[in-house]
Amino acid sequence: MHIVVCVKQVPDTKIIKINPKTNTLDRRSAPAILNPYDAHAVQAAVKVKEEYGGLISVLSMGPPQAVEIIKKSVEIGADGGYLITDRAFAGADTLATSYALFKALDRISKDKPIDLIICGKHAIDGDTGQVGPGIARRLDIPPITNVIEISDIDLKIRKVRVKRKIINGYERIETGLPCLLTVEKEINPIEYSPLPNMIRAARYQPVIWAVSDLDEVDRTQLGLKGSPTIVGKMFTPPKPEGGHVLEGTPSEQAGQIVEVLLKNKELFSVN
Amino acid sequence: MQENRGVWVYIEQNEGKIEGVSLELLGAGRKLADKLEVPLAGVILGDSIRHLSDEVIYHGADEIYVIEHSVLKQYRTESYMKGVIQLAEAYKPEIFLYGATPNGKDVASAVATDLSTGLTADTTMLDVDVEKRLLEASRPAFGGNIMATILCKKHRPQMATVRPKVMKALPRDSSRKGRVIEEKMDLREEEMRTKVLEIVKDVTKPGLADAHIIVCGGKGMGDERGFQLIHELADVMGAGVGGTRDVVEAGWIGHDHQIGQTGETVTPKIYFAIGLSGAIQHLVGMKNSETIIAINKDPHAPIFGVSTYGIVGDAHEIVPLLIKQFKEAFKKGGEKTHA
Ligand SMILES: Cc1cc2nc3c(=O)[nH]c(=O)nc-3n(C[C@H](O)[C@H](O)[C@H](O)COP(=O)(O)OP(=O)(O)OC[C@H]3O[C@@H](n4cnc5c(N)ncnc54)[C@H](O)[C@@H]3O)c2cc1C
Ligand SMILES: Nc1ncnc2c1ncn2[C@@H]1O[C@H](COP(=O)(O)O)[C@@H](O)[C@H]1O
Numbered sequence: 335m336h337i338v339v340c341v342k343q344v345p346d347t348k349i350i351k352i353n354p355k356t357n358t359l360d361r362r363s364a365p366a367i368l369n370p371y372d373a374h375a376v377q378a379a380v381k382v383k384e385e386y387g388g389l390i391s392v393l394s395m396g397p398p399q400a401v402e403i404i405k406k407s408v409e410i411g412a413d414g415g416y417l418i419t420d421r422a423f424a425g426a427d428t429l430a431t432s433y434a435l436f437k438a439l440d441r442i443s444k445d446k447p448i449d450l451i452i453c454g455k456h457a458i459d460g461d462t463g464q465v466g467p468g469i470a471r472r473l474d475i476p477p478i479t480n481v482i483e484i485s486d487i488d489l490k491i492r493k494v495r496v497k498r499k500i501i502n503g504y505e506r507i508e509t510g511l512p513c514l515l516t517v518e519k520e521i522n523p524i525e526y527s528p529l530p531n532m533i534r535a536a537r538y539q540p541v542i543w544a545v546s547d548l549d550e551v552d553r554t555q556l557g558l559k560g561s562p563t564i565v566g567k568m569f570t571p572p573k574p575e576g577g578h579v580l581e582g583t584p585s586e587q588a589g590q591i592v593e594v595l596l597k598n599k600e601l602f603s604v605n
Numbered sequence: 606m607q608e609n610r611g612v613w614v615y616i617e618q619n620e621g622k623i624e625g626v627s628l629e630l631l632g633a634g635r636k637l638a639d640k641l642e643v644p645l646a647g648v649i650l651g652d653s654i655r656h657l658s659d660e661v662i663y664h665g666a667d668e669i670y671v672i673e674h675s676v677l678k679q680y681r682t683e684s685y686m687k688g689v690i691q692l693a694e695a696y697k698p699e700i701f702l703y704g705a706t707p708n709g710k711d712v713a714s715a716v717a718t719d720l721s722t723g724l725t726a727d728t729t730m731l732d733v734d735v736e737k738r739l740l741e742a743s744r745p746a747f748g749g750n751i752m753a754t755i756l757c758k759k760h761r762p763q764m765a766t767v768r769p770k771v772m773k774a775l776p777r778d779s780s781r782k783g784r785v786i787e788e789k790m791d792l793r794e795e796e797m798r799t800k801v802l803e804i805v806k807d808v809t810k811p812g813l814a815d816a817h818i819i820v821c822g823g824k825g826m827g828d829e830r831g832f833q834l835i836h837e838l839a840d841v842m843g844a845g846v847g848g849t850r851d852v853v854e855a856g857w858i859g860h861d862h863q864i865g866q867t868g869e870t871v872t873p874k875i876y877f878a879i880g881l882s883g884a885i886q887h888l889v890g891m892k893n894s895e896t897i898i899a900i901n902k903d904p905h906a907p908i909f910g911v912s913t914y915g916i917v918g919d920a921h922e923i924v925p926l927l928i929k930q931f932k933e934a935f936k937k938g939g940e941k942t943h944a
Contacts, residue, residue: 428726432718461867462726467682467714476798477682479711495802500707501619503806505679509799520860562723562760566741571752571885577897577913579904587916588926591898592934594875594914595842601817601874602842602935 335388335489337379337450338442340435340469341372341407341415343400344459368403371454371519373410378484378521379452380411386487388449389413391442395423395434401540408535409527415540416442422545425558428460432468433555437548439473444549450487450494451514455480463516470514478507481515609761612638613698615689616649616661616669617709619680623657626704626769628664633772634702635665637733637740644668646698650688652678655787662783665775669785670696676792679801680708686715688790693720695788698762700733700740705766713766723757725765727866729889731772740765745866745885752885770814770870770893812869813862816845819873821864821891822857823849823881825901825920832857834924835879841931847871847891849881865890880920883908900924 345364379390392407392415394400404415418438426434439448451473453466463479470477482504483497492511497504499518527535545551554560580587614634617624631647638645646668647661658669672688689712693701703713705727717724730743730752739756740763746753757763813819820842822835832852839846847864848857864871866886876894881887883899883906891897892911899912900920909915916923 427723428714429717429721429723456867458867460726462724463710464714464717464724464726467711468718471686471715471718477711477715478799479682479714480707498707500804501624502812503804505804506802507799508802513798518860562721562757563725563755564758565746566754566756568746568751568753569743571888577915579909579915579917584916584918584922585926585930587918588923588930591914591916591927592930594896594898595931596934598818598874 339375339392340453341392341394342369342457343396343403344369368406369457375452376407376410404540405535408538418543420544422556427561427563428464430560436472453516466516476509476513479516481517482520609697609699611643611698613701615703616647628774629772630702631665632774663777672788701762701764703766722760725755728765728767729771813845818844818875820877821847824851825880829857
């Protein structure tokens with residue numbers, strides 16, 4: 335069983351800062367991290383491997399520094415990783431990203447056929463969640479999004495069952511292998527990395543490929559050139575009016591709010 | 606590209622019921638279509654769903670494309686995607702909108718790849734440049750208080766998923782007439798790789814989306830213990846409890862309670878925003894609430910920009926006062942009605 339997890343290096347958006355004059359990202363303010371959802375995706379692969387055995391590879395497209403998140407994935411339990419890095423990939427939107435990753439997956443599968451691909455639900459810098467389904471379409475394998483549980487993998491009849499989150503509930507789905515799953519955080523907690531993994535990760539060097547290492551790449555589909563969407567403009571949202579700030583002592587202010595509430599008694603579901 | 610014409614809305618139905626976001630998109634799509642002077646069309650797929658086409662027209666569409674097939678009984682990416690692509694290739698819309706629900710995002714992502722076109726995710730503002738016939742799909746970006754407008758200049762259709770509850774549906778008008786276009790599709794159950802074994806709806810707890818009052822707390826509550834005040838205030842009113850992403854990540858409350866861009870979008874009658882700053886990603890999830898009451902110790906917190914009533918003060922002081930006075934007043938009020 336060969337599982338490939340797609341992992342992305344993202345700026346830690348919790349501490350990211352925007353330069354208000356230029357409306358651009360202040361990169362120095364944002365350390366790069368493994369996309370949190372992808373950490374859960376790697377952990378999910380580790381769980382699958384614990385039960386069914388196999389090999390976990392991670393794949394990332396990004397700058398040379400993205401080696402760090404592949405090492406991080408090895409810490410969590412991946413066996414190895416591939417980084418595709420090239421100027422030609424720069425500026426890719428989701429369509430161009432899924433194309434590049436598809437080409438890399440194609441190359442990987444020539445050495446080691448792939449049974450399962452796992453992606454995060456979305457990357458926290460763009461929040462799109464489109465890359466996973468895009469890869470699946472290009473490989474013509476079933477994409478299943480919003481997965482919260484993986485079970486019943488049967489390598490003989492090549493089937494897997496998953497739970498998928500939907501509005502107000504979930505559905506249980508059976509699909510064929512290979513397939514691509516995008517996972518929610520609920521799928522599993524991140525566990526402490528065992529010491530041997532940490533030691534291995536520290537020394538680990540992933541396979542690094544440029545565009546020229548991939549087969550039959552249509553360069554017009556890569557990077558900025560291959561991206562149908564562009565950012566037109568950045569703007570601060572129109573400032574809403576806002577209401578009035580209350581006055582008086584804290585107790586008086588609380589009183590005013592209670593008055594507002596009591597006008598809406600029908601809303602309370604208490605007796 | 607010249608030939609692409611018309612604004613389309615993907616109508617999501619689950620078990621024969623149209624999702625609210627689809628009707629909202631018909632409202633938003635109507636404006637775009639009028640500006641561009643083109644028809645607005647809905648697209649609906651399913652099994653025995655023909656009767657829903659009138660509803661789509663009553664909510665603003667001029668046309669509705671319908672594909673009925675027994676294989677489409679339940680949503681599956683592979684079958685639904687195929688139908689949508691078939692329609693888009695045959696009739697070539699210039700703009701195509703989907704609700705940003707799990708299934709809406711799922712189908713849109715697959716369709717965009719096959720049509721080799723751009724897809725903007727989780728849009729919260731829509732407009733159109735009439736001269737260039739360009740959809741301007743805007744969404745919050747990065748971590749700051751900033752919006753980015755995404756354009757798709759050279760590819761058609763221009764596609765976007767749109768957050769539920771940020772656009773407004775038109776009032777239902779049952780006198781509206783429209784054209785129904787029924788399409789056939791070649792689908793065989795034996796060829797499907799995916800099977801839906803079971804659908805489980807959690808009906809026991811009404812989602813935040815249905816709550817009339819929501820009390821939402823942020824990082825300013827200090828710690829998990831401080832956050833208990835949010836639960837207490839919610840309890841006295843029987844309200845739903847929400848949290849900001851920071852609070853969810855800190856583990857003070859579960860994912861299901863996150864409100865904002867990457868959580869739920871809510872529009873309750875009363876929304877309490879307590880000890881939260883009002884970051885853009887949070888605001889897009891709650892700013893359409895009817896009455897917003899904000900409590901924050903920083904008078905410059907952006908949340909005051911959207912609040913109906915603002916209290917500048919320490920949540921740890923104000924909230925217990927609120928609970929106490931509310932309990933007293935409510936009890937008195939209750940006695941009065943009994944007398
Ligand atoms: C891609 C992306 C998606 C995101 N999605 C979401 C989302 O869905 N939902 C979401 O909420 N956020 C989301 N965020 C995060 C968002 O940008 C903010 O970081 C987050 O909303 C801030 O949470 P907060 O208001 O609780 O914390 P803070 O911003 O730290 O605000 C705390 C506030 O509490 C006030 N305060 C402190 N002490 C007290 C006190 N004793 N009494 C009263 N007030 C006090 C402070 O003045 C401050 O205003 C997202 C970010 C990114 C980049
Ligand atoms: N540059 C990338 N390298 C590897 N995986 C990626 C990359 N971009 C996106 N992904 C994968 O696709 C998922 C969704 O990303 P997105 O569509 O950008 O929100 C992520 O969680 C990753 O698993």
